[in-house]
Amino acid sequence: MKCMSLLVATLWALACVTAGAARADTFGSVEPVVSASVLDIGPFEDHGLEIRAAFADRLFRCGIVDQVEAVLANERVTTTIDEHNTRVQVAAGGFAGSTNPTYAFTVIDHGPHAATHLDIQALTDSLGYVLSQDSAFLLDADDPASFDFPANYVVVNFPRTPSLERSAALFETVGRIDPALFETDTSGYTQFGRSYLSLQSDVPDAEFIAGYVQAARELGLEYTPLVGGQPALFQGGAAFPGNDWIAHPHGEDYLGRLPTRIHAALGRIRAFHLRFTRSALREIRRSAGDPRELLRSLHQLDCR
Secondary structure (H helix, E strand, O other): OOOOOOOOOOOOHHHHHHOOOOOOOEEEEEOOOOOOOOOOOOOHHHHHHHHHHHHHHHHHHOOOOHHHHHHHHHOOOOOOOOOOOEEEEEEEEEEOEEEEEEEEEOOOOOOOOOOHHHHHHHHHHHHHHHHOOOOOEEOOOOOOOOOOOEEEEEEOOOOOOOOHHHHHHHHHHHHHHHHOOOOOOOOOOEEOEEEEEEOOOOOOOOHHHHHHHHHHHHHOEEEOOEEEEEOOOEEEEEEEOOOOOOOOOOHHHHHHHHHHHHHHHHHHHHHHHHHHHHHHHHHOOOOOHHHHHHHHHHHOOOOO
């Protein structure tokens, strides 16, 4: 279904369908659980989403994103990102059949108080480095020429911001309908407010649209976009900035895109994140299978 020429005129609708990210033009996501190439995260993977979410929430409340933003602002690496144009929240993100908590951010990049793409990229690389991620996610909602490559996507809207588990249930419903939209390394999603955004998997347009239309119908959710009353695709510009932690164990790929003067400060935040993660893994290993006690322990992890 080739209708991209029509969509350029309709992409403004994304600002209307993405509740909680009103007028947001760029979307991003960085997960807080470190790469398996950096630490053994098997205990996280052996437990349910609720445990990983508790870890992500506690880390977020400890201010790790704020610390990164402060380094960038204090060193004048970013000068346009502020509380008026950027919002970060703990949300659901899925990839290759699994859902994890992620730090999803929405950024206004048009208008008088816009953030620049250079600043957004610096924030993304900094978070990716500090959180030891294989890759992060960026999407300019309405400019296929921005970032690294043009990308088709859909947005499925919930009536209100869902729990991480409800987002995961939508992803799993899509997978039951068509495994090629769920279990492959081109399949994934991120939740932004009440809106679930998924880049097109490596399947034909019609197959991708059909799978998400059916999943939305089964769960009573709203599929977008519609063009002339027919399901279609949005198109934007996407990127997956990252680092190969086996080849570059010190995060050289991320750091190479950031000014040298902030490397030490970001390195201290990364060291804190690794200590925090190791503490969480210790709590998981000694929890003796009591999920309530484990949740309490994770919510009380030391922020220092």
